[in-house]
Structures are given as structure tokens and as C-alpha cells.
Amino acid sequence: MRDRFISTASALLDEDPRVAVVLADISAASFGAAAEAHPDRVVNVGIREQLLVSVTGGLALTGIRPIAHTFGSFLVERPFEQVKLDLGHQGVGAVLVSALGSYDWPAGGRTHMSPGDVALLDTLPGWTVHVPGHPDEAEVLLRDAAAGDGLVYVRLSAQSNAVARPVVPGRFLTVREGVPGGGGPVVVAVGPVLDDVLAATEGLDATVLYATTVRPFDAVTLRAALAGRGSADVVVVEPYLAGTSVPFVTEALSDRAHRVLGLGVSREEVRHYGTMAEHIAAHGLDARSLRQRITDWAPKTRR
Numbered sequence: 001m002r003d004r005f006i007s008t009a010s011a012l013l014d015e016d017p018r019v020a021v022v023l024a025d026i027s028a029a030s031f032g033a034a035a036e037a038h039p040d041r042v043v044n045v046g047i048r049e050q051l052l053v054s055v056t057g058g059l060a061l062t063g064i065r066p067i068a069h070t071f072g073s074f075l076v077e078r079p080f081e082q083v084k085l086d087l088g089h090q091g092v093g094a095v096l097v098s099a100l101g102s103y104d105w106p107a108g109g110r111t112h113m114s115p116g117d118v119a120l121l122d123t124l125p126g127w128t129v130h131v132p133g134h135p136d137e138a139e140v141l142l143r144d145a146a147a148g149d150g151l152v153y154v155r156l157s158a159q160s161n162a163v164a165r166p167v168v169p170g171r172f173l174t175v176r177e178g179v180p181g182g183g184g185p186v187v188v189a190v191g192p193v194l195d196d197v198l199a200a201t202e203g204l205d206a207t208v209l210y211a212t213t214v215r216p217f218d219a220v221t222l223r224a225a226l227a228g229r230g231s232a233d234v235v236v237v238e239p240y241l242a243g244t245s246v247p248f249v250t251e252a253l254s255d256r257a258h259r260v261l262g263l264g265v266s267r268e269e270v271r272h273y274g275t276m277a278e279h280i281a282a283h284g285l286d287a288r289s290l291r292q293r294i295t296d297w298a299p300k301t302r303r
Contacts, residue, residue, distance in 0.1 A: 001156040002027065002099045004135035009067055009140050010034040013041055015040035016116055018065045019146055023051040026070040026099065050079040053261040056094050057086030065093070065146060072098035072114035072155065080120055088124050093149045097156060098144065102240050102265045103279035104158040106272070115241045115265040118214065122244065128152045128170075129215035131239070136164035137212055144169040144222060148225035157239060158276060167212045172221040176201065178229065183231035183300035185261075186225045188245070190214055192236050193285060200290035204301040206235075214238075217238075219252030232258035233298050237290065241265050241282075261297050263290065 006027060012019045013034050020041040028044045041064075045051045049070060053080035056068040068075065075098045076083060087094055100108070102115040108150050121127045128150060132138040138156060145152035163175055176198065178184045184205030194210050198273035201208055213217065224225045226232055232253060236245045242264035261302060263284065270282045280286050284293060295301050 001132060001135050001138045001158075001160065004029045004138050005069070005097055005099075005142060005154075005156060009069075010137045012067075012143070012146050013038045016065070016146065018063070020059055020064045020066045021057065022052055022056045022066050022068045023069045023150040024074065026074075027210065032111070049074040049236065050082050053079040053082035054086045057082070057090055057092055060087070060092035060094050063256065065095070065149075067095045067097055069097045069099070069148065071100045071112055073100075073112055074154055076117040076120055076153070079116055084124055087151060088126065090160070090240045093151055093168050095142070095152045096155065097154045099156055101155060101157045101159075101269075103276055106274050106276060106279055109273070110269065117155065118153075118238075119244045121128065122215070126151050128213065129155065130213050132167075132212050133156045133161040133191040133194050133210070134164040135160065137167050137241050140167060141169055141212060155191070155240075157192045159239065159280070161192055161195045164263075165194075165210055165212075167210070170216065170218065172209040172211045173281070174207065174225065175210045175247065176206070178207040179205045180228055181230050183230040185235050185294070185298045185301065186222065186229065187235045187237065187294065188222070188249075190236070190238040190245070193239050195200045196280075196287045196290055197237050199287035200203050200294060201301070204291075204295070206294070206301050217245065217248035217252065219248075220247070222252055226253075231298075231300065232256055233261075234258060235261045235294055237285070238262070238264040239285070241267070250271060261294070261295060
């Protein structure tokens with residue numbers, strides 16, 4: 001996804017004179033050709049993440065559509081005050097594009113893990129959050145973000161689904177339908193966890209929705225998926241802090257009795273290096289663990 005971001009952002013610099021790219025050393029070498037072609041619209045501030053966001057806000061004030069990029073922990077967590085003030089408080093739009101995520105590069109250690117990024121942005125108004133699950137989807141969502149004027153976070157990952165889906169920004173996609181009238185849950189799979197969710201629910205009575213835009217939360221599609229179910233059980237599987245989207249499910253279903261299970265990255269820190277796959281399993285997000293957790297919580301999934 002990161003490679004696709006670089007090629008797409010470079011193309012956007014050629015296509016749209018409004019677009020600028022702001023970097024903090026990360027991926028700067030890959031933008032070398034773009035910087036030569038557009039020296040006034042490719043800005044590398046060095047390893048100064050607070051300045052990265054402040055420069056992004058300044059460019060936005062001039063009418064530029066800036067795309068800021070670095071690792072998620074350095075894009076949202078470290079400069080959060082600048083995200084809050086230099087973007088949100090100033091009332092300007094920008095696109096923040098992260099690399100890595102919750103568990104993508106365990107060798108980088110805790111400093112390079114950002115499971116709380118989406119939860120942090122949820123404390124601020126007006127953010128659109130895209131979580132693509134495939135490089136093709138990342139391009140679709142980035143182009144949509146660059147064409148707009150608002151505040152957009154595009155969360156890229158090294159984890160990827162095997163195939164791209166025909167995603168529409170802002171909408172969940174139904175990828176599997178449960179037994180009509182059945183009592184199994186609706187499972188919302190966010191971005192790159194879709195393949196594991198599909199494997200986990202194979203042969204079960206479960207409707208699977210695929211979410212690549214999580215903010216705004218697509219309450220309409222969720223409610224439609226539940227309309228034909230015999231229960232109002234919802235499972236949300238997210239590649240970041242567990243339970244981040246649970247309040248949005250609760251808000252969407254405030255007029256009816258329901259249950260929600262939020263699965264994602266544990267609040268307990270995994271203090272090991274290892275591989276991404278090992279971290280995914282440690283957080284219970286591999287297919288085998290997901291199947292056990294979902295069926296234990298919602299026994300009616302078993303056909």
C-alpha cells in the first residue's frame with residue numbers, strides 16, 4: 001500500500017496543481033523524481049513531525065490541498081496537538097496518510113506502533129477515516145481524499161487482503177450474507193482484516209460487511225444488513241484498538257436492543273518483536289482465534 005501511495009501521490013502532483021506532499025524524511029527518497037518535477041510542492045521538513053503538521057496547516061490556509069505522510073505513530077500521536085489546532089481549529093482541510101499501523105513492523109518496537117490513532121481522531125470533529133485493505137483500494141480512497149476539501153486520514157498497512165474489492169468511499173460493502181432470518185451476527189470487517197474474517201466465518205451463519213471508510217460510520221448499510229436477521233448482534237473487527245467503533249454501532253442502533261462485540265488490538269502491550277503474523281495472532285485477530293471468539297460470543301452462528 002505504501003508503494004501505491006507513493007506512485008499515486010506522485011501522479012496527483014502532475015495532475016492537480018492544488019496538491020502538495022509534505023514529508024518528514026519517511027519515504028522522501030521515493031519522492032525524489034516528484035520533488036525535482038515539483039520543487040515547490042514537495043516539502044521535506046526532516047524528522048520534525050510537529051512541524052510536518054504545522055506546515056501542512058499553513059499550506060492549506062493558502063488554498064493548497066496538502067498530503068502529509070509518515071508513520072502513523074508520528075503522524076497522529078506525536079503531533080496530536082498540531083492536528084487538533086493547526087488543522088481542526090484553523091478550519092482547514094488536509095489529507096494525512098500513514099504508513100505502518102498497529103503491528104506492521106514489530107522490529108521497530110512500540111515507538112512504531114499506533115493502535116490508538118483512530119481513537120484519537122475520534123476525539124476531534126469532522127474527520128473522514130479510510131482504512132483500505134488492498135493497494136488498489138488505497139489508490140481509490142487517496143484519489144477521493146485528494147479531490148475533496150475536508151480532513152481525511154488514510155490509514156495504510158503492510159497487512160493486505162488477497163484481492164481488491166469494488167469499494168465506494170463512505171459505504172460498507174456486503175461480501176457475504178448469512179441465512180435469511182438467521183440468528184447469527186453481522187460482522188463488520190475493517191480494511192486488511194477482511195480475509196481473516198472471511199476465513200473465520202466460513203460455514204457460519206454470519207453476514208460480513210466490509211468497511212474501508214469507518215468515519216463517517218455507515219449506519220445505513222449496517223441497519224439494512226440487520227433488517228433481515230433474527231438478532232441484532234454486531235461484531236466489529238478492526239486492525240487497531242479494540243472497541244474503537246463500538247460507540248458508533250451503539251449510536252446507529254440506539255432505537256433497538258442489540259449487542260456489540262469489539263475485536264481489535266488489545267490494550268495490553270505485546271512486549272516482543274517477532275513477525276506481523278505473530279502479533280496478529282497475539283491480539284486474537286488471526287482466523288482461528290476470530291472464529292473461536294465470535295462463536296463463543298454468538299453461539300447461533302453455528303448452522
